[in-house]
Amino acid sequence: MDLEARIGNWFSHLAEMGPDHVEARRDVELVITKLDDGQLRVADIDATGSVVVHEWVKQAILLLFRLRGLERHEVGPFEYVDKLDLKTDYERRGVRVVPGASARRGSYLSPGVILMPSYVNIGAWVGANTMVDTWATVGSCAQIGANVHLAGGVGIGGVLEPANAVPVVIEDDAFIGSRCMVVEGARVGRGSVLGAGTILNPSIPVIDAATGEEVSRGYVPDYCVAVMAQRRREFAGGEFFLPCVLIIQRLSEGERHNKVALNEILRDHGVAT
Numbered sequence: 174m175d176l177e178a179r180i181g182n183w184f185s186h187l188a189e190m191g192p193d194h195v196e197a198r199r200d201v202e203l204v205i206t207k208l209d210d211g212q213l214r215v216a217d218i219d220a221t222g223s224v225v226v227h228e229w230v231k232q233a234i235l236l237l238f239r240l241r242g243l244e245r246h247e248v249g250p251f252e253y254v255d256k257l258d259l260k261t262d263y264e265r266r267g268v269r270v271v272p273g274a275s276a277r278r279g280s281y282l283s284p285g286v287i288l289m290p291s292y293v294n295i296g297a298w299v300g301a302n303t304m305v306d307t308w309a310t311v312g313s314c315a316q317i318g319a320n321v322h323l324a325g326g327v328g329i330g331g332v333l334e335p336a337n338a339v340p341v342v343i344e345d346d347a348f349i350g351s352r353c354m355v356v357e358g359a360r361v362g363r364g365s366v367l368g369a370g371t372i373l374n375p376s377i378p379v380i381d382a383a384t385g386e387e388v389s390r391g392y393v394p395d396y397c398v399a400v401m402a403q404r405r406r407e408f409a410g411g412e413f414f415l416p417c418v419l420i421i422q423r424l425s426e427g428e429r430h431n432k433v434a435l436n437e438i439l440r441d442h443g444v445a446t
């Protein structure tokens with residue numbers, strides 16, 4: 174049996190799994206090492222643009238929680254009690270980690286990633302040169318592209334269960350404004366900009382301001398500038414306003430929004446943004 178089949182087998186016996194199960198633990202730790210080094214990932218985008226979830230990799234992560242017991246760690250005055258390890262070896266990986274940031278082992282951080290005091294959970298993938306700004310959180314299994322900026326306080330949701338659930342995907346060159354919440358398998362396309370404070374999930378309609386049409390639910394297509402807005406909705410009890418995400422501008426392919434480009438220029442010249 175290959176690794177994938179063995180993980181499937183252990184997962185079908187999930188209830189019997191515990192820290193003493195040496196064989197299962199060896200297989201699961203191998204998957205986590207491969208995730209940590211970017212040799213495996215939980216999901217990717219295929220040639221047709223669809224998100225493909227590798228369910229067995231997620232099953233390995235779920236097994237890990239069964240196979241690990243709690244351990245106590247002390248760092249100076251700080252004490253932690255957890256089942257999982259933290260990521261290490263950042264210098265070799267070419268990743269900058271500001272004090273206060275932490276990433277769990279089994280997340281992958283590509284060269285050039287900057288972690289401001291932020292958090293990256295297991296199974297997440299973060300592409301090259303992406304900035305995870307202060308208090309941003311990248312949930313388990315979320316897939317973040319290259320050259321992305323997750324601005325301060327952004328919440329990227331994690332999806333562990335069920336194992337076939339689609340994770341949040343942020344594609345290359347996207348800019349996610351401060352305090353946005355992108356959760357439950359929502360997706361932001363390449364080069365798109367989400368205005369500060371936008372909430373995107375698979376129930377929230379994404380409406381094109383130029384046509385008034387709903388283009389999707391929970392998916393902002395490539396090269397759009399979108400902000401949080403409201404739509405009128407009739408209920409038996411009266412008229413109310415529910416949130417929607419409004420596309421206020423379409424960028425041409427490869428174009429950077431002027432405000433986003435300005436941030437990058439300032440950062441490239443060492444000016445704090």
Ligand SMILES: CC(C)(COP(=O)(O)OP(=O)(O)OC[C@H]1O[C@@H](n2cnc3c(N)ncnc32)[C@H](O)[C@@H]1OP(=O)(O)O)[C@@H](O)C(=O)NCCC(=O)NCCS
Nearest residue numbers: 324325350351366367368369370399400401421432436446
């Ligand atoms: C979305 C954004 C990029 C739009 O910038 P812009 O293209 O220059 O557009 P404008 O500022 O002219 O705004 C266009 C309209 O959208 C509205 N709008 C802008 N940002 C909005 C937001 N975050 N939420 C809701 N509405 C917003 C404006 O009020 C404006 O409405 P108006 O035409 O009636 O005046 C910008 O407003 C934004 O949110 N940037 C992210 C900032 C951030 O998070 N920085 C992180 C620190 S580095």
